[in-house]
Amino acid sequence: MDASPLLARIAELLERHSLEAILVGNAAAALAGAPVTTIDFDFLFRKTPVNLRKLKAIARELEAVILTPYYPVSGLFRVSRDADGLQLDFMTVIDGIRSFEALRSRARVVQLGDARLHVAGLPDIIKSKKAAGRPSDVAALPALEKTLAETAHHPQGPPRRSQKRK
Numbered sequence: 150m151d152a153s154p155l156l157a158r159i160a161e162l163l164e165r166h167s168l169e170a171i172l173v174g175n176a177a178a179a180l181a182g183a184p185v186t187t188i189d190f191d192f193l194f195r196k197t198p199v200n201l202r203k204l205k206a207i208a209r210e211l212e213a214v215i216l217t218p219y220y221p222v223s224g225l226f227r228v229s230r231d232a233d234g235l236q237l238d239f240m241t242v243i244d245g246i247r248s249f250e251a252l253r254s255r256a257r258v259v260q261l262g263d264a265r266l267h268v269a270g271l272p273d274i275i276k277s278k279k280a281a282g283r284p285s286d287v288a289a290l291p292a293l294e295k296t297l298a299e300t301a302h303h304p305q306g307p308p309r310r311s312q313k314r315k
Contacts, residue, residue, distance in 0.1 A: 157263075175187035
């Protein structure tokens, strides 16, 4: 499944509602070229009353609901839609990242359709996964680190092979 149209729709909603959010996790890593998969989209955002209202408006437009954990200190707001299994996780804190502002200053802006989306860079994704230490995060590290090393050597992407003319 190509998640690009869905991610473009999410970016459009974030931009239209002025909800500052940064795509993190495997979806961000995949946009950087890492060979990883994910079933959800993870975002870091600031938890303010205004941003929570914006998040509720986005959930309504997606015909989804916002689920919150049983314990209030987790800082996770999950936008979920049963019809197709859509899951967007909005977190106020992620392991290994000190602040939203610092991550945003290092994030790259990706054009998706008519909207722009802030996307965390591979160094921050790797740092966060190392700090989290969950088995799934640790398992993804070799692929992420390899992709980071390859992009450091070839910032415009992997070198193209020249074709010999006959």
